[in-house]
Amino acid sequence: MEDLRQRLTQPSVESKQEASGKVISYLAITLIGGLVATILIFLTWKGIALFTGNHYSLWDFLSGIKWRPSDHVFGALPMIATSFSVTLLSGVIALPLALVVAIAITEILPSTAYKLLQPTIELLVGIPSVVYGYVGLTVIVPFLRRFFGGTGFGILAATCVLFLMILPTMTSMTIDSFRAVPKQYRNASAGLGATRWQTISRVIIPSAKSGILTAMVFGMARAFGEALAVQMVIGNTTVMPTGLMHSAATLTSVLTTGIGNTVMGTISNNALWSLALILLVMSLAFNLLMRLVSRKGVK
Amino acid sequence: MKKTIIGVVIVAIVCWLGGSWVLAKQQPSQEKITIVGSTALQPLAEAVANDYRTKHPQTSIIVQGGGSGTGLSQVQAGAVNIGSADIFADQQDGINANKLDDNIVAVSGIVPIVNEELGIKNLTMKQLQQIFTGQIKNWQEVGGPDLPITVINRAHGSGTRVAFEQTVLKPGMQAVNAQEQDSNGTVKEIIRNTPGAISYIAFAYLNDQVQSVNLDGVAPTADNITTNKWPLWSYEHMYTQKQPSQSTANFIKYMQSEKVQKTLVTEAHYISIHDMKVEKTPTGKVTERK
Numbered sequence: 001m002e003d004l005r006q007r008l009t010q011p012s013v014e015s016k017q018e019a020s021g022k023v024i025s026y027l028a029i030t031l032i033g034g035l036v037a038t039i040l041i042f043l044t045w046k047g048i049a050l051f052t053g054n055h056y057s058l059w060d061f062l063s064g065i066k067w068r069p070s071d072h073v074f075g076a077l078p079m080i081a082t083s084f085s086v087t088l089l090s091g092v093i094a095l096p097l098a099l100v101v102a103i104a105i106t107e108i109l110p111s112t113a114y115k116l117l118q119p120t121i122e123l124l125v126g127i128p129s130v131v132y133g134y135v136g137l138t139v140i141v142p143f144l145r146r147f148f149g150g151t152g153f154g155i156l157a158a159t160c161v162l163f164l165m166i167l168p169t170m171t172s173m174t175i176d177s178f179r180a181v182p183k184q185y186r187n188a189s190a191g192l193g194a195t196r197w198q199t200i201s202r203v204i205i206p207s208a209k210s211g212i213l214t215a216m217v218f219g220m221a222r223a224f225g226e227a228l229a230v231q232m233v234i235g236n237t238t239v240m241p242t243g244l245m246h247s248a249a250t251l252t253s254v255l256t257t258g259i260g261n262t263v264m265g266t267i268s269n270n271a272l273w274s275l276a277l278i279l280l281v282m283s284l285a286f287n288l289l290m291r292l293v294s295r296k297g298v299k
Numbered sequence: 300m301k302k303t304i305i306g307v308v309i310v311a312i313v314c315w316l317g318g319s320w321v322l323a324k325q326q327p328s329q330e331k332i333t334i335v336g337s338t339a340l341q342p343l344a345e346a347v348a349n350d351y352r353t354k355h356p357q358t359s360i361i362v363q364g365g366g367s368g369t370g371l372s373q374v375q376a377g378a379v380n381i382g383s384a385d386i387f388a389d390q391q392d393g394i395n396a397n398k399l400d401d402n403i404v405a406v407s408g409i410v411p412i413v414n415e416e417l418g419i420k421n422l423t424m425k426q427l428q429q430i431f432t433g434q435i436k437n438w439q440e441v442g443g444p445d446l447p448i449t450v451i452n453r454a455h456g457s458g459t460r461v462a463f464e465q466t467v468l469k470p471g472m473q474a475v476n477a478q479e480q481d482s483n484g485t486v487k488e489i490i491r492n493t494p495g496a497i498s499y500i501a502f503a504y505l506n507d508q509v510q511s512v513n514l515d516g517v518a519p520t521a522d523n524i525t526t527n528k529w530p531l532w533s534y535e536h537m538y539t540q541k542q543p544s545q546s547t548a549n550f551i552k553y554m555q556s557e558k559v560q561k562t563l564v565t566e567a568h569y570i571s572i573h574d575m576k577v578e579k580t581p582t583g584k585v586t587e588r589k
Contacts, residue, residue, distance in 0.1 A: 068473070069455045142492065151449055151493045153478060236454070236479040247478045257481045260338075260366025261456030263375075266393035268456070 040280075047277025050074070050270040061274060067238035067249075069258065074271040080278065082241045082248040083224060086155055086234075090162035091220040094170050098215065099205075102174035107200055118175065124168035133229030136161035141233055148245050153235030156244040161229050166219035173218060177211020178204060213293040221286035225279060227252035251275050330546040335363045336370015336383035337458060339483065339501055340535045343405065343567045344383060347554050350563065358546055367391065367458045374538050375399065380547045382538045385458025387581035396581075399538045404554045405569040408502035409463055409531040410519040411512040412490050419443050421513040424530075428467050430497060433475030438495060450477035451489055451498035457481065462533030463499050465583045499531070503568040521570045527577040527585050534579065535569065 011019075050056045056074060064075020105114050140160045145152030181204050189199040205212070235247025236257055255275055262269040334344050341364050348360040365373075367384035371394045374382030385407065388396035411427060413419050422430075422441060429435040430448055438446045452474060453460035464474060480486050483504040490496045491508045502519070505511055511519055514529070523529035537551055553559060560571035578588045 071473075145492060151451075151478065151489060151496065153489070236481075237477060238479075239476050249479075257454040257479065258456065260364075261368040261454060263368050263372040263391060263393035268392055 043273070043277055043280050046270070046273035047280075048274070050267065050274045054267045054270055056267070056271070061271075065240055067254070069262070069268040069271065072267055074267075074274075076251070076271075076275060076278065078238050078240045079249055079251045079254055079275065082155065082234075083250040083252070083282075085241050086158045086162060086230065086250060087220050087224045089155070089159045090166060090223050091216055093159070094163050094167045094219060095212075095216050098167060098170035098174050098219075099212065101171050102178055103200055103204075105175055106178040107196070107204065114175075118172070121168045121172045121175075125172060129165060129226055129229040130232075132161050132165045133232035135164070136229060136233040144245070150245050151235065151247065153233060154243075154245050154247040155234065155241055157233040157235075158230045158248075158250070159244075161233055162223040162226060165226065165229060166223050169222060170215045170219040173215035174208075174212055177208040177215065180211065181207050210294050214290055217286055217290045217293060221283060221290070224286065225252065225283055227256050231256050251279050255279075330358045330544075332358060332360045332381065332547055332550055333363070333379040334360065334381040334383055334537070335365050335373050335379045336381075337367045337385045337535065338364040339385050339407065339458060339503075340383045340405070342503075343535075343564065343569060344537075346563050346567065347559055348550075350559070351550060351553055355549075358550070360550065366456075368456060371399075371538060374540060377540060380539065380543065381551070384536045384538060385533055386461045387534070387536065388538055389581040390461055391456075398541065400541055400543065402537045402539065402551045402555065403534045403572055404537050404551070405535040405560075405564050406524065406572060406575060407533055407535055407569055408519060408521070408524050408529065409459055409499050409533065410502060410505055411497060411499045411514070411531075412487070412505070412509040413497045413512055414490055414492075414494050415508070415510045416494060417443055417446070417510065419512060420510065421516060423515050424467070427512075427514065428469070428472070431464075431467060431474055432472055446495040449493055449496040450475055451486055451493075451496055452477045452479050453486070453499075454479045454481040458533065459483070459499070459501055463531060466530050502570075505568070521574070524570055525574045525576050530585075532570070532579075 050061065051058050061074055061076055062080070063077055064073065065077050066073050066075045067078060068074075105117055136157055141152040141157050143152075144154075144157055144160075148156075185203050185207060186199055189203045194202070230250050231253035234250060234253055236249045236253050237247045238249045238254065239246075241248045255272055258268070258272050262272060332348075334348070341362060345362045348362050352358065352360060367386055368391060370379075370382035370384050371388055371391050372382075373379045375394055375398060382399075384391070388394045388399050388401065411422065417438060419438065419441065426435065426441050430441075431450060431452075433450075435441060436448055438444055438448055453463075468474065478489075480489065480498075483500045486498045486500055487504055487506075487509055490498050497512075502521075505519075513519070514531070517523055517528050519529050519531075524532045537554065539547055539551070543551075555572065557573060560573055564571055576588055577585050579585050
């Protein structure tokens, strides 16, 4: 009797597992949360040093169009504008293509095409960005140079590289959202006498809308934060973007070229940290946007 | 069964780690030198480090890039033994040059280059200045074809650019806002492929794919640099903290030795510091070398 009671009241092997599992997962959560918090605090602290420590005006920084580190003039507007333009341009070009490919694969082509193409697209998603940059430098830039003259470096070259880079990501996410549309929708639509095109345009695309938007925002967030591939082909001129064939500089490309040539704690270095802070704020904004978009879809 | 295999593997790993630790302990202690900084100097530093290692196997030398700014700030913070830079510490924001020891280890020439098809082989210093400040915008104005000038500059704060602008631009002048590339190799590639492009690179990167430009009739040769007849050149520095470690001092002494300067340094298309008949101050003043 005593023996049985002891056995029943003692913690079992399973409950011990439960407890140790809890400890491990809490530790992991604390670690990740701590890392995120450290990055956020560190970047904010370094990023505002230009305004609090060096007393550079925030307005001058955000609206100035001259970036001359040697004269201590830091206007970040050209980079902000360029970052947004290349991101938007590549997103706008990539979205329709991703849509068409996704429609073809999920709705029109036989399922063997899906089995063949899905792994291929996922393979493309994993290619490191430096490879895209190298392709841009050796193929796209010389091609643009022959076609339009000039150096070939510039916003168009960066857009092309980013487009190539985010297309697989966007396509694969769009395919997933199309496949998530229940089969009954298609059957019901066909039962009402709709043609395939009517089913696609009136039933499938509207019900996968939030997934498509998420794919677009996700792709553009990747394009916005891309540094190396863009820096290799954009030409790095810190001027306001005026034409597709003009070279320009994005937030990330200025960061990568400049950080090795400055010394921690100096005003030029702080200005680069402020650029990094803008990048962080923007990627947080993209994340929020993505959440908003996907939440709308659930309703 | 599974547990025994895992047990055996763990025991093996522990034995191996322990064994190698004991072995490592028995060996005489390694002296470590870390060199960080200028990417332009990196290939030369690596070549000399390899050479030094074969003669002094007890010394392990790590050479890393990162840029002149990184090198100077790391050596100032005491994180590395040697910070290599192609600018004077005085020219870098946020570095206290008085706290560092300057060791000049080579002289690097800089040469303006243009696209080969342009047919421009000579420019005056004044013309070069006007091109890089954006006053001359077409090659016609300097005796070339009717073609717009595409200036390719180096990144802000790059050592080559600092040296170039110190000599070519007058104080207060602002370089034209142009494309910036952060390596000699990319610059050369662009100049080779773009009609009407002009830039400047270090001697070490010059080859016959691009056209080098004479300045006021003077050719960019090592001999002309030693007398400052060719004014575009800069020092390659290896900065250390005051009172560097013995092994660091030895390595720098080796780097500056007559033998290394005559062989490795010259082979890498730098100019030996012993050949120089003039010297340059951080502010760009050139005087006769005593």
